[in-house]
Amino acid sequence: MEKVFQYIDDHADTYIDWLIEACNQPSVSAQNRGMLEMKELVKRFLKNINVEVEELTTDGYPIIYGELGKSHGKTLTFYNHYDVQPEDPIDQWQSDPFKASIREGKIFARGVADNKGNLIARICAVHAYQQVYGTLPINLKFIFEGEEEVGSPHLEFFANEHPDKLQTDGIIWEGGSREVESKRPHVGLGVKGICYVELVCKGANMDLHSSEAAIIENPAWRLIWALSTLKNEQEEILIEGFYDDIVPLSELDKKFIGSMIYDEGATKKLYGIDSFLKNVSGDILKERLTAEPTCTICGIESGYIGEGSKTVLPSIAKVKLDFRLVPNQSPEKIAKLLRNHLDKHGYSDIEINQGHGLHPFNTNPKDPFVQTVLESIQEVYEEPPVILRNLAGSSPMYKMLKNTDIPAVQIGVANLQSNYHAPNENIFVEDYIQGIKTTAAVIKNFK
Numbered sequence: 001m002e003k004v005f006q007y008i009d010d011h012a013d014t015y016i017d018w019l020i021e022a023c024n025q026p027s028v029s030a031q032n033r034g035m036l037e038m039k040e041l042v043k044r045f046l047k048n049i050n051v052e053v054e055e056l057t058t059d060g061y062p063i064i065y066g067e068l069g070k071s072h073g074k075t076l077t078f079y080n081h082y083d084v085q086p087e088d089p090i091d092q093w094q095s096d097p098f099k100a101s102i103r104e105g106k107i108f109a110r111g112v113a114d115n116k117g118n119l120i121a122r123i124c125a126v127h128a129y130q131q132v133y134g135t136l137p138i139n140l141k142f143i144f145e146g147e148e149e150v151g152s153p154h155l156e157f158f159a160n161e162h163p164d165k166l167q168t169d170g171i172i173w174e175g176g177s178r179e180v181e182s183k184r185p186h187v188g189l190g191v192k193g194i195c196y197v198e199l200v201c202k203g204a205n206m207d208l209h210s211s212e213a214a215i216i217e218n219p220a221w222r223l224i225w226a227l228s229t230l231k232n233e234q235e236e237i238l239i240e241g242f243y244d245d246i247v248p249l250s251e252l253d254k255k256f257i258g259s260m261i262y263d264e265g266a267t268k269k270l271y272g273i274d275s276f277l278k279n280v281s282g283d284i285l286k287e288r289l290t291a292e293p294t295c296t297i298c299g300i301e302s303g304y305i306g307e308g309s310k311t312v313l314p315s316i317a318k319v320k321l322d323f324r325l326v327p328n329q330s331p332e333k334i335a336k337l338l339r340n341h342l343d344k345h346g347y348s349d350i351e352i353n354q355g356h357g358l359h360p361f362n363t364n365p366k367d368p369f370v371q372t373v374l375e376s377i378q379e380v381y382e383e384p385p386v387i388l389r390n391l392a393g394s395s396p397m398y399k400m401l402k403n404t405d406i407p408a409v410q411i412g413v414a415n416l417q418s419n420y421h422a423p424n425e426n427i428f429v430e431d432y433i434q435g436i437k438t439t440a441a442v443i444k445n446f447k
Contacts, residue, residue: 001379004440007128012433015124016107018045019432022116023100023109029083029150035061042082042119042144049126051142056162058154061146065165068126068140075139076446077168078439079400079408080119080175081148084111085421092423106426113418117427118175118435119144121413125439138446141168143400148174151196151356152396159400168406170369170446172439174395175412178431182261184383185438187373188410190362192293193325194394195334196355199223199342201317207303210311220302220317226347227319230295230338235277237295239341245328249291252365256389260286270417290390294324320355324394331357361397362390367407369446376441377411380434393420411438 008015022045027038039055042064046053051066061083087097087110095101100109107117122142129136143165147153159166176186203219204212231237249257264281268274276285298321303314323334335354342350363370365387377385397408413435419425 001437001441001444003132004128004444005380005437007132008124008433008436008440011128012429015120015436016102016429016432018124019107019112019117019120020100020109022120023107023112024098026098027083027111027146028086029061029147030086035083035146038082039064039146045120045123046142046144049123049130051140056158058147058157060150060154063146063154063158064142064144065162066142066144068142069136070139072137072139074170074446075141075168076443077141077143077171078122079143079145079171079173080122081115081145081152082119083146083149084114084116085149087423089423094424097423097425102429105429107429107432108424108426110425113175113177113414113425113427114420115148115174117413117432121432121435122172122439124436125443128436129440129443136443138443140443141165148396151358152399153356155396155399159403166400166404166406170372171401171406171408172373172442173397173408173410175414176410177412177414177416177418178428178434179261179263179383179386180415180417181263181266182383183381184261185377185381185385185411185434186388187370187377187385188388188391189365189370190327190388190390191358191360191393191395191397191410192390193329193331193360193398194356194358195323195325195331196357197321197323197335197338198353198355199226199319199321200351200353201226201347201349202315202351203317204313204315207315208313210313213313216313218313220314222347223300223302223317223319223350226342226345226350227297229341229345229347230321237293239295239334239337240344241337242293242334245330245333246293246326247328249287253291253389254283254287256365256387257286257290258283260290260386260388262286262289267416289392290388291326293326293329294322296322296324298322324392325360326390327360327362330359358394358396359398359402360390361395361401361408363407363409365389369407370409372445373409373411373442376438376445379441379445380437411435
């Protein structure tokens, strides 16, 4: 791989320019902003490496599908997404989120870590391999969707309607990260699921003067009382049946968790906190992060929260919750258990609007494709990888792969301080170049 690696180093500026071009194009799926332009840009990048590109129409944003080669033995697929999160709060950015800038060895832009850095890195790896050797030793497929940040509502449609396009021997899925201090790259073999809901509590048919609070129920208080029944101060989720389906950790799972290096001091400093929940540390902390479910209040809305004072009795209160789920839990069942819980505790009037849900997904760590990826990482990085049986976050792996035995592995160009979904999203230039090389090595080794 020396020639390919050297080509990547010699043309690093070009590959950085490609990424900057992708990041400078807004593509906020939640707001339908720039999606058409980004879709066309992705197609152009793929055509530049001679990919046969097909645009698959959905009721939302199209899936860009491509193939390169059909005569080789093995087929490798890249799954990525071309949409990004909204950039709010804009005032906390140090530079324009849609004008990528390079500072102190980092590229800053919305979507540079999630997921445009990985998407473009795959294309760059193929390009470099082609320039050095002309042809590839395997077949490639590209599945680039535009709705990951809104729950991938059409990825299951893709799997059901296009089984021939889904057929492959292994998938490099979206992306992964790297330690900032130790520089150890992460290899992800699975993700948590998610159940996202909005609870709505209604009172009077209009906001009232707060003096009416003596005789009219306040929906904000009622919602708070309902929320207090969901979880106690020991961080135990109190919904009956919530933990029933969870699969206990295997010895191999515990081994992976023990191999993780989690810089607790640096994390606390970065987040401006003094301790973690329940003052946990060590393997217990890592286990909670990667292998335990959560119940999180993402935001509450009610009444007047503007400047100054307004004495008002709100007519409605809303809260958005997400539950991160671990293997064998399902978002559909958790939503039903939540409904039963609220009814049982006297809150049957509180509405539940279920948002997107994702099932957990795991790849067998003994699959040969996993070993191929690990061998490829060893060719690029001096540092040993951290193998994550389960990532703390979620991804739509299950939607596309639930009826298959296709192995999916996450490797990527981000870092643990990339500020996913937050202001000043970033990746290191070095990690981007290393990510390109790793993808090229996987192409060579997957035979």
